[in-house]
Amino acid sequence: MRLPNQFLIYVSDAASAAAFYGELFGIQAQMLSHRYATFELGGVVLALWGGKARTAGTPPVPAFEVGLLVEGGSPKIREIYDEWLGKGVEMVEEPSEDVFGLTFVAADLDGNRLRVAPVDQ
Incomplete structure (x- = not known):
């Protein structure tokens, strides 16, 4: 496969x-x-990839999220949030509870989204 x-x-x-x-x-x-x-x-x-896309059209940005699933629950997620804030990372969505637990969304230099959430239990 x-x-x-x-x-x-x-x-x-x-x-x-x-x-x-x-x-x-x-x-x-x-x-x-x-x-x-x-x-x-x-x-x-x-x-x-910083080269030109060779596909027709331009994909919407952002069209996906890069996920970082972490162990340690809410305390670890808040720790990562504070660490990234200290590094000057742009935050798109503040920490909030969702169906899968505490989560937040940051952005990279091009606006691509990075979601931090707990590992599914």
Whole structure:
């Protein structure tokens, strides 16, 4: 069975986006060029693409969210929120309770959304 193993995010500047994600998640780019960067995430690749899309039309932005599911419940989610605020990360949605627990949404340098939520129990 073939399963998706790469998730690609369109960015305006791959190097700046790689620095943002590297600092935010404490990871280092596996590959980095002026238009493309990748991060190995345990069998799945997060790719940042700063080149022109070769598909018809322009996808709506944002059309998806990058999810960070964390253990530790609400206290850990609030800790991450405070940490990211301290790093100057733009917040799109303040911490609030939803059907799956406490969550918040931040944005990367291009407005792509990053949702932090608890691991499903």
